[in-house]
Every structure is written in C-alpha cells, then in structure tokens.
Amino acid sequence: MLYVGVDEKGLHIAANSERFNLAEGGTAIIKGPMGAVGVAKLASFTAGFVLILITLLVVQNLVNSRSGRAIMALRDNRIAAESVGVNVTKYKLMAFVTSAALAGAAGALFGLNYSSTVASKFDFNASILVLVFVVLGGLGSIRGSIIAAALLYVLPELLRQFGDIADYRMLVYAIVLILVMLATNNDQLKALVGRIIPKRKGAASHG
Numbered sequence: 001m002l003y004v005g006v007d008e009k010g011l012h013i014a015a016n017s018e019r020f021n022l023a024e025g026g027t028a029i030i031k032g033p034m035g036a037v038g039v040a041k042l043a044s045f046t047a048g049f050v051l052i053l054i055t056l057l058v059v060q061n062l063v064n065s066r067s068g069r070a071i072m073a074l075r076d077n078r079i080a081a082e083s084v085g086v087n088v089t090k091y092k093l094m095a096f097v098t099s100a101a102l103a104g105a106a107g108a109l110f111g112l113n114y115s116s117t118v119a120s121k122f123d124f125n126a127s128i129l130v131l132v133f134v135v136l137g138g139l140g141s142i143r144g145s146i147i148a149a150a151l152l153y154v155l156p157e158l159l160r161q162f163g164d165i166a167d168y169r170m171l172v173y174a175i176v177l178i179l180v181m182l183a184t185n186n187d188q189l190k191a192l193v194g195r196i197i198p199k200r201k202g203a204a205s206h207g
Contacts, residue, residue, distance in 0.1 A: 004030040035118030036111070043113035051109055052146070055102050059142060062098060071095045128174075136180050 004013050007026030022028065030036050062068045070091045073081035082088050111117040133152060137144030 002030055003028070035116050037116045039112060039115055039117055041112060041115060043109050047109060051105060055105075056142065058098065058102065067091060067094060132176070136176060 002013070002015065004011070007022045007024075028037060063072070070081065070086045071094065073084075073086055074088060074091055074095075078088065107122075110121075114121070129152070133149040134145055136152070137146070137148035
C-alpha cells in the first residue's frame with residue numbers, strides 16, 4: 001500500500017504504514033487502503049456541464065481540422081494514411097495526448113465528487129461502463145456517446161424502485177452491448193435503416 005504525506009520536512013512517500021511518520025502538523029494525502037483522504041467536494045452539475053462543453057469544443061474543432069482528418073485516416077487505415085505522407089507518430093501522439101488530457105479532467109472531476117478517493121472506484125466495471133457508452137452510442141459518434149451516457153446513468157436510478165433489478169444493471173449493460181454489436185454488424189439491418197432514413201429526409205424536404 002502507498003502512503004503519501006507532507007510536513008515541514010517535505011514530501012514523504014512510504015510503501016507501508018510503519019515507515020510513514022509525519023511531523024506534528026503534517027498532512028496525509030494518501031492513506032494506503034483508505035486512498036486519497038480529505039478531498040474537497042468541489043464537483044457539481046455546473047462544473048460537469050462546463051467540462052462537457054469544453055470537451056465538445058476541443059473535439060469538434062479537432063475533428064474538423066486537418067489534423068483531425070489525418071487522425072481519422074489513421075483510424076480507418078494506417079497503411080493507406082502512411083502511404084500518402086501522414087506522419088503516423090505525430091498524429092497518434094496528438095490523439096493520445098488530447099484524449100488523455102480530457103480523460104484526466106473527467107477523472108479529476110469524478111474524484112472531487114467524493115470526500116475520499118480509493119482505487120476500488122475505478123474497477124473493471126467502470127471500464128466496461130465507459131465501453132458500453134461508446135459502443136451503444138455508436139463508434140465515432142460524439143452525440144450518440146453523450147446520449148448513451150446520460151441514458152445509462154439515469155436508467156439505474158429509475159430501476160431503484162424495483163429493488164434487486166438495479167443490482168443486475170451490469171448484466172443488462174452486457175446484454176445491450178452484445179445486441180448492439182450484433183445489430184451494427186448485420187448488413188440487412190443496415191440496409192433497412194439506410195432505406196428508412198432517406199425516405200424521412202425526402203418527406204421532410206417535400207413538406
């Protein structure tokens with residue numbers, strides 16, 4: 001377990017509690033299994049909304065820029081993009097740094113929602129939940145991911161009145177994820193959706 005604290009002598013880091021001795025008036029930052037303690041709960045709906053707006057601004061500007069088109073070309077076909085002169089290393093690093101910065105901001109805001117932050121809050125289920133947001137909303141669809149995240153956060157709250165059903169939400173997410181993946185890889189379903197959408201657009205234009 002990691003213990004981190006600060007006192008008049010500076011920063012102290014120890015792998016166990018026996019060597020973690022702070023001077024009087026020192027402040028413990030990380031207390032081993034208790035995680036980061038004494039965190040000020042600064043997160044709010046307004047802060048989350050502002051962060052979403054900043055994220056959308058950054059991502060939309062990146063996607064619609066020359067660099068964004070190069071990144072999407074690498075995503076679709078790395079060999080083809082490299083063959084026309086796209087700097088693979090540069091744009092991979094750009095995508096990585098941008099996504100890491102935005103994910104770090106979201107993680108910091110998430111941590112500021114609790115008085116103490118422990119590693120168990122960032123477990124395998126949290127990773128699966130983020131994956132479900134992206135897949136259910138549609139790969140490459142920013143709007144779809146936001147809608148899916150909102151729905152999957154509201155859904156457990158709606159299921160609380162049914163008692164034990166809410167405890168199986170991860171199972172429900174897994175089933176939904178499998179169904180969506182099957183549907184998105186079904187050529188017949190894609191063709192059906194492709195025929196329906198143009199008809200609606202055509203009807204709207206005639207109206």
